[in-house]
Amino acid sequence: MPYSQIDDLELTLRLPALVRKLSQCLTMTQEVISRRFDLTVAEASLLASMDPGRKLCSTALMERQELSKGRISRIVESLHRKGFVIKNEHHDDRRHNILELTDRGRSVRQAITEEQGAHCRKVLAHVPDAKRAAILPALEQLVEALERTKHEGAEAQVA
Secondary structure: OOOEEEOOOHHHHHHHHHHHHEEEEEEEEHHHHHHHOOOHHHHHHHHHHOOOOOEEEHHHHHHOOOOOHHHHHHHHHHHHHHOEEEEOOOOOOOOEEEEEEHHOOOOOHHHHHHHHHHHHHHHHHHHHHHHHHHHHHHHHHHHHHHHHHHHHHHHHHOO
C-alpha cells in the first residue's frame, strides 16, 4: 500500500514498532563501531560531538549530549585516560573543564565518522533509487517532531 494511503490509525499502530526497530539497528551499529576503537557508545558519541581543532567547555557538551553533569564528567574522564581528549580547567570556574581532542581523538573521530558514512551507504544500497530521495526529508521531519514532543514533555513536567 502506498504511504499516501495510510490513515492516521494505521500509522500510529505501525510507527512505534518501526521506530523501535530503527533505534535497535542504529544502536547495534554504534556498538560495533565503538568496540573497534575500544570505546563505549557514549564515549564515541561524545567524541563525534566535538569539533576538531575547537575547544569546548563541559557545559556545552552537557547541552549537546543532553546528559547530566556527572555522566559527562565520567565519560570525559574515561576519554582523557584513554588519550582522546585534553582537559584544562576553565579560567573562570574550576568546576568546569575546557576540552579539546588530542591528535588520537581527532583521528578516531574521523575514522568513526567515515565508518558511519560507509554503513549508511551500505544500507542505502538496499533502498530503491526512486525512494532514496524521500528518506532524508522524512527523517528530518520525524526527528523534528520527536524533538518538539520531547520539549513539550519537559515543559509539562516543569509546569
